[in-house]
């Protein structure tokens with residue numbers, strides 16, 4: 001598949017997802033700092049638990065960089081207990097709050113003055129912030145166009161037949177960013193829709209008959225003659241573009 005075909009396939013996937021699910025209205029949180037906190041708290045946990053932890057932070061008036069720096073680590077951990085790994089995540093939140101104070105004087109609108117690449121480099125130096133979290137913050141808290149890659153996205157692309165050469169985060173991200181217009185609104189909605197599809201039907205044991213992408217999916221084409229759960233068990237990551 002050449003780059004033009006990859007680009008057309010990615011656009012086709014997006015159109016099918018939009019037709020199937022409609023807009024997802026992400027990020028499911030309010031102010032930019034809440035988005036940042038949510039991006040850390042949601043690591044390895046469902047959003048429902050994150051909502052409880054954020055509600056606790058709000059009730060304790062601790063949902064600000066200044067408050068998170070001031071509070072004891074143990075108190076932050078207590079407030080975010082519903083979201084699991086709370087000791088580690090408390091440390092991450094305090095590190096994020098310290099970074100915002102040191103680099104941006106707690107003024108989140110100043111983040112817009114840095115490029116996405118600069119922000120990414122800075123965020124990746126903050127304790128506990130990896131590529132997916134950094135990119136979620138850049139896209140959903142600052143509105144800069146960067147594509148977020150997660151486990152759902154990798155699984156869906158692999159099954160559809162668009163897995164890039166190399167299995168790294170950067171390769172998957174480049175697939176989108178090199179072949180789509182750099183548009184924060186598009187990247188926002190596209191990522192949200194992939195998460196929706198991954199949770200809804202493209203699960204570990206996929207429900208392909210219900211999937212709006214089955215008409216263009218190599219996994220489905222290759223396995224539609226046998227039970228899909230069985231096919232998923234035996235499926236190897238062999239479908240690549242190029």
Ligand code: SF4
Pocket residue numbers: 156159160201202203206207208209211212213214215217218219220
């Ligand atoms: S058709 Fe099946 S394997 Fe392909 S994207 Fe849909 S759920 Fe996933």
